[in-house]
Amino acid sequence: MKIKLKKPFNKGEVTVTEFDIDFVKLTGYQIIEAEVEARGMGETSPNPLFSSRGLAIIAAKASGHIPEDIIGLSAPDFLMVTNTVSNFLYGWVLPGLIQEPSEG
Template identity: 35%
Template sequence: MKVILNKGITVKNELKKEVDLDFDKLTGNDFIAAEKEVRQLGDQSPSVVLSMNYQAALVARIIGVPVDDVLALPGSDFKKLILPAANFLLS
């Protein structure tokens, strides 16, 4: 799924205004590692799939950036990336 960002995100020193959220790139190991990462950040959500931190961690893995880069995005860009992740996890 292609997502067009307003401000963009820097990936490997290049500003990207369009990212491809291909959730099939993720493996089970990615899901477990993302959960561990957000738990270490203090996320205590009873169901991790409902956590925006977890969704951001998965998106970050797809894009190839640290989760902090996704969390630091302006609200409109953050929402554009998180909603597809939530839909993927909850469908």
């Protein structure tokens, strides 16, 4: 999934104009690692994956960037990227909690 940035940024000699987030390439190991990293960065929420910091770390892992790249985005870009990750995570969590109406 490509997210076009409203405010591109420079990384070395390259101008980053979009993030290509590939959730399919993420592994369970990387998700667990993201939780550990978020806690190591001072995250204290009960589920650090769903905190802004945790979402930024997952976005970094899914896009090949570092968390600081995500955290340093302009507010609109940061919110677009982290909300995309949140929608991905909740899309996996919520369907199992929602019961389909029974027929008959």
